[in-house]
Amino acid sequence: MADTTWRASLGGAAENRSTRAWRVGSSAVIVAAVVLAVLVVPPLVNLDEQAVNLAAKLRPPSREHPFGTDDVGRDLLLRCVYGLRVSLLVGVVAAVVATVIGTAVGALAAATGGWVDRVVMRLVDVFSSVPHLLLGIFIVAMFRPGVWPVVISVALTHWLSTARIVRAEVLSLRSRPYVDAAISGGASRTRVIVRHLLPGVLPQAGLAAVLMVPHAIWHESALSFLGLGLPTHQASLGTLVQSARGSLLAGDWWPTLFPGLFIIVPTLAIAGLAGAWRERINPRRRSELML
Amino acid sequence: MLELRSVTAGYDRRAPVMRGVDLALAPGASVGLLGPSGCGKSTLARVAALLHKPDAGRVLIDGEPARGWRHRAPRAQRTAFGVVFQQPRLSADPRLTLTNLIAEPLRATGRGAEAAGRVSELAATVGLGADLLGRRPHEVSDGQLQRACLARALVLRPRWLICDEMTAMLDASTTAALVHAVEEYRRESGAGLLAVGHDRVLLERWCERTVHWGELVTGGTGTAEREPDTELEPDTEHGPDTDREAQPEVA
16 A cells, blocks of 8 residues: 555654554553553452561562561562552543543633633642642541542642643533534534533543543552551552661562562553553654653 | 625635625515626625624614624524525535435424425425435536525525625536426515625526626725725725635634
């Protein structure tokens, strides 16, 4: 096909494409493995990830404990899987909630216009001017430690960029004549937003949500690492890394390394898939890994 | 009677596109509004259809003043107008099939039950084959899409039709078919027509009366500051570009 020869003649383009295919493929495999592990393993093995065995504490990786054990003898592989489960739940829920808030705020601001738009967007500016980890710490500090305060904290600090993206998109859509035609056709304000404007921004909003999942996981880890997120007995990637600090100083590397890899590899894989999706819907902006 | 009384409108209060324009359209009558590109005739059409709020002046519908603009206009007043725009691509929601596009005003006004019957009836009126109705805008030509847009404008049986350069992008045979469909509807319903365009030959054959933009703005209430122009060269001092798409405006 003409298209293929043209690409090939560009030299290097073909290689680029195969690297991209490799990246998308490996990301997809990792994400699939993570989802499978998180959904299937806990009910299947039916082991208690909190079972303490003081006789076997801080064992290095072995056949019996592939990731070793932590400072109270809990199996680290099992805790990593459970931790990933919690972190993924927090990441996905927080990203979805943040996207819904951001989409609603952005669409409202753009579709209403006038002073509503100005007030809302200045509020967004004010929120953006505070480092969002700091704001997140402030929010979790108001609740008892637990999963939901972390979700709320991450969601409430991450809707700002989505609101901006959605607002810009809705602004460009709403001045199109098809909105005029809808008004002439008797459509209410809500109907115009829901039927004609929001469907146009859904791809962008969905992409923003997926791009936000790894970011949200990092935030959960950061909050838990700082001791503000989840309670320490609850395995999450953040609490695992946090409770491993002491043993790392004593030279025991495995309680830090494996949870660390569990943070890095899945988030990179999700970001890789999201980047590929972004290239598809917006080929002009080449993807860098946005975390 | 649709009346515009000393309407001043534009996108910037300091430099309105038109000042003190008067225009009246009797029920069942047809008026062609002629003017060069960018003179403001589309803005006038949008004011007449309650889609653009004028800076000053009034719009009377059967003696009753318009009670708002865009969404603030009561639904009964808004839906009294069927509007067809110049560019069918921009005036059709790209996600709707032609059937849904035509039926959308019925659904928006809670009359979705009539949709199936009205759509097939109107598709016949505007000359759209049944095979096209399941397609989306990007799968049909400009002419076919404009036929669907006309059908959408007619679906609520408006009492006033505003055709803003409806045929500017179309070939002669599609133009003829669309004009015929409009006239058919007007004969049967007694709707008034405001056809805006730059094609003198077409508008003079189509409409009972044609008004040149130049006459309109100088024949205003005396607030017009324009020098009396020749009809052929109406001035465009208020900015060359009043394209709707280029002008974000506040609803």
